Amino acid sequence: MRIAITGGTGFVGRHLAARLDPAQTVVISRRTGVEIDDPDALAAAFAGCDVVVHAAGINRQIGDQTFERVHVRGTRAVVEAARRAGVARIIMVSFLRARPDCGSPYHETKWAAEEIIRESGIAHTILKASMIYGPGDHMVDHVTRAVRSWPVFGTVGLGGRMVRPIPVDDFVEVILAAAEGRIDAPTVAVMGAEELPLEEAVRRVAAVAGKKPLFVPLPVWAIRVLAQVTEWTMKVPLVAKAQARMLGEGVSEPLPWAPEPPEGVRPRHPFSEDSIRAALPEEGAFGWHDLRVAGCFARVFRKARNGGRQSRTFGALGAS
Template identity: 75%
Template structure:
């Protein structure tokens, strides 16, 4: 089976590509010279492919890379290009709580993208995925660097929200099953096997990183303000505004409801110290992480 991966240079896309036959895999990204809303370039890339894994997405807006352009116009272009190229199947990686009427551009554009896939007429699977972690992620990477850099760590809100972290190898396993047509439902919720409070997840990561910071609960508005500040000043923000909204809601159940994949396909790995350790980055935050230092 020949597969094209949009966002193939990104976190999940890279890990998916590693599990596929390189001779039968087409990486589609800005790094390979293809813009996500360029229908002609996408159609040329999709030529001869049996399926498209649509993993392209952003968690913050930078210049022309807006949620509307990447999530909505990009998905519209992917659908048209797939139809032109004769692709039979699309698998889209979405977000667990993508839905309309939230006031969050991230959530709403991800939902709009889902709707474009549903109305495409193409065989499809939409994976409403929760928090994915692994080597090269943002979750463990940023928590680890933060606790290595500062003695105080702010947690979200005074009421603990819950998460179900998914190791990237489990998430890729679900993607592969969807590409193979082994998931009967057109939309499924992809969540980790272990549910725990966000603070407990952070403490587990910090413990593996050898740190014991002082944890301070912060109101949601403070986390959102921190997100705005770090989007302004950091190359990759400590926390993006969309991520602050996710954490404030919790990331442990789909909205709207979607069933989980069948047993044997759904993620089964716990949030273990070994898996966390495998994803730990080197170093801490420094001047190299500031936008000013890159100019």
């Protein structure tokens, strides 16, 4: 079975690609030179593929990479390209609580993408996933680096919010089951084996990271302010606005309702010490290099340095 993966260099995409035969896998992303809303390029990439795993997505908007472009126009292009290439099945990675008319552009555009897949006429499975974690994620990674950076950790609006984290390897197993036709329902809710309060999940990560920060409860609106500030200032935000919305709601129940996958296909590993340790980042803490302004300074420095080299070169040529 030949599989194409959109968003193939992203978090879920690269873990899926690592499980597949490289000779039977097509990795598609901006890094491989294919724009998600280019149906011609996508159709060429999908040629000879039996299944497309549509994992391309963003959790914040930067420049022309908007939710509308990536989630909506991108999914339309994926469907058109899949039709042209004769793809038999599309597997879409969505979010557990993606839905219309909820005031969140992330949730609404993910839902719009789901609807495009449902109306495509192509056999499909939509995986509405809760929090997925593993090496290189935005959950364990950011919590770990945060507790390594600061002695105080704000449990912003976490009280009572429940989560069901999914190890990325378990989620890859669900994708493969869908690709092989072992999930009958066209839309399923994929949730981790263990449900726990979000605050407890954060405490477990901190404990495995060897830290005991002071946990301070803060109001829900504070996480929204934090999200906006870190989107402005950080290359990868400590928390994005879409993630702030997720945390504020909790991530343990699908909305709208969707069935879970069959018993033998569901994620089976709890949010344990071993699974958390496997996801811990190698880097120690947040630093100046995580700030967007640091990247600007670095670019200015490189241009100045290169300009100086050019000036010296032109001077040498003139002297000769």
